[in-house]
Amino acid sequence: MPDLTHGDDAAAVNSLRSAVMRLSRRLKHQRVDESLSPTEMSVLGTLARCGSATPGELARKEHVQPPSMTRIVALLEAKSLVRLEPHPEDRRQKVVTQTERAEAMLEESRRKRNVWLAGLVDGLDEDEWAKLREAAPVLEKLAHL
Numbered sequence: 001m002p003d004l005t006h007g008d009d010a011a012a013v014n015s016l017r018s019a020v021m022r023l024s025r026r027l028k029h030q031r032v033d034e035s036l037s038p039t040e041m042s043v044l045g046t047l048a049r050c051g052s053a054t055p056g057e058l059a060r061k062e063h064v065q066p067p068s069m070t071r072i073v074a075l076l077e078a079k080s081l082v083r084l085e086p087h088p089e090d091r092r093q094k095v096v097t098q099t100e101r102a103e104a105m106l107e108e109s110r111r112k113r114n115v116w117l118a119g120l121v122d123g124l125d126e127d128e129w130a131k132l133r134e135a136a137p138v139l140e141k142l143a144h145l
Contacts, residue, residue, distance in 0.1 A: 020139075030116045032109040035079075039064070041109070043072055044081060044102050052097040054087065081105070 028038055036044075039062070046061050047053065053061070059069035073096055076082040081102040087093035098106075121129060 027113055027117070030109075030113045032112055033105055036081075040072060040076055040081075043069075043076065044098055044106055047082065047096065047098040048103065048106050052085075052095045054093050054095055056093075058096060076102075 031041065043058060043062060046058060050061065055069045055073050056066055058073070059066045062069065064072075073082060073084070076096075077084060080099055082096050082098050084094040085097055087095050121132070124132065
């Protein structure tokens with residue numbers, strides 16, 4: 001575990017936090033559909049990664065309150081990006097499923113962001129790029145802890 005009282009560890013954690021936040025903000029600006037909020041895009045991404053889910057499950061995964069998720073799902077449904085289906089075991093609940101339109105939009109968004117990021121990577125030398133490739137699985141792990 002990093003020792004935040006140790007100068008090198010504290011500086012490394014601070015640098016990592018700052019870089020990840022700046023890069024994340026810049027990536028968010030590379031959107032295909034400007035009419036969707038970052039939260040709506042995040043919900044679609046969660047559905048793409050995890051599959052269909054109830055609004056309650058989505059709320060937990062997205063760290064929002066259930067009433068907020070209900071509003072987000074309603075907005076996405078109005079835009080034909082998700083559909084609500086009966087829950088197979090609990091008739092009181094609905095299951096949220098992304099539509100083909102959402103899948104296509106997410107794919108185009110990923111493609112656009114990957115092209116943008118690849119353009120940034122072109123500015124790195126081979127040693128920096130090799131280090132970044134090695135760090136990618138570790139950053140992925142951090143993102144899911």
